[in-house]
Amino acid sequence: MLEAEFKHAVSGLPFAKTAYFSSAGSTNDIVAGWASEGAKEICLAYADEQTKGRGRSGRSWLTPPGSALAFSILLNTALRLEPNLIGLVSGLGALAVCEALELYQLTPEIKWPNDVLLAGKKTCGVLAEAQWSGMQLKALVLGIGINVAPQSVPPQNLLNFPATCTEEALGEKMDSAELLRRVLESLVAWKDRLNEPSFVESWEKRLAYKGEFVRVEGSQNVTEGKILGLAGDGRLRLLTNGEERALNIGEIQIRR
Numbered sequence: 001m002l003e004a005e006f007k008h009a010v011s012g013l014p015f016a017k018t019a020y021f022s023s024a025g026s027t028n029d030i031v032a033g034w035a036s037e038g039a040k041e042i043c044l045a046y047a048d049e050q051t052k053g054r055g056r057s058g059r060s061w062l063t064p065p066g067s068a069l070a071f072s073i074l075l076n077t078a079l080r081l082e083p084n085l086i087g088l089v090s091g092l093g094a095l096a097v098c099e100a101l102e103l104y105q106l107t108p109e110i111k112w113p114n115d116v117l118l119a120g121k122k123t124c125g126v127l128a129e130a131q132w133s134g135m136q137l138k139a140l141v142l143g144i145g146i147n148v149a150p151q152s153v154p155p156q157n158l159l160n161f162p163a164t165c166t167e168e169a170l171g172e173k174m175d176s177a178e179l180l181r182r183v184l185e186s187l188v189a190w191k192d193r194l195n196e197p198s199f200v201e202s203w204e205k206r207l208a209y210k211g212e213f214v215r216v217e218g219s220q221n222v223t224e225g226k227i228l229g230l231a232g233d234g235r236l237r238l239l240t241n242g243e244e245r246a247l248n249i250g251e252i253q254i255r256r
């Protein structure tokens with residue numbers, strides 16, 4: 001996407017600051033830098049290419065030029081949330097991407113907590129990163145990467161889960177600036193409503209593998225069970241050995 005297309009896509013949206021980069025290391029780092037310099041309002045950084053894109057669990061995230069959406073938002077919302085509800089922010093990005101894709105008559109699903117799948121393959125990843133000062137949350141950065149054109153899909157041998165792109169699912173070329181605007185509109189509409197029951201309900205409605213047996217790998221442990229849905233704070237409700245448990249964080253693997 002060219003800078004002029006980006007500017008058109010974000011015009012009229014309530015960002016205190018926006019910036020376009022034809023190439024950047026990681027947009028999450030750019031926005032985190034703004035927060036360290038004192039930015040407190042909702043801000044947006046977009047990169048046509050990332051050279052040091054980061055994924056969850058220390059993985060890297062590829063953003064080749066002209067083929068994907070890569071952007072990060074400094075969220076003022078998170079600073080107003082009760083500490084136990086900060087986990088909800090991770091669902092915000094995924095829900096906004098789903099709502100945008102649904103406008104193209106696609107049927108996205110959310111692999112908890114926040115990967116967006118099309119036809120069972122990952123097309124979007126979300127990375128929420130927080131800055132703390134002691135126990136106090138200073139900033140929350142929500143980074144979103146969407147594979148749009150086929151060149152953005154990494155070779156399968158580099159991946160631990162099948163990947164796709166929005167154009168493959170749609171079967172035709174997509175206007176990435178229009179997709180960006182649709183995601184941002186949804187995100188802005190939800191960002192101050194995370195503590196309303198309808199937010200978690202909307203996230204849960206799109207949850208992949210509901211009622212299926214999965215394996216959830218945390219950093220310390222592995223839990224297996226049947227996905228029941230989401231708790232009000234965004235934790236995954238799992239039925240395991242006849243007992244319901246709510247998991248904070250983890251990576252879902254499909255148990256065959």
Ligand code: BTN
Nearest residue numbers: 026053054055056125126143145
């Ligand atoms: C994942 O699925 O592991 C999360 C991927 C998040 C990628 C986005 S692209 C924009 C932002 N900048 C980054 O370096 N990462 C996020």
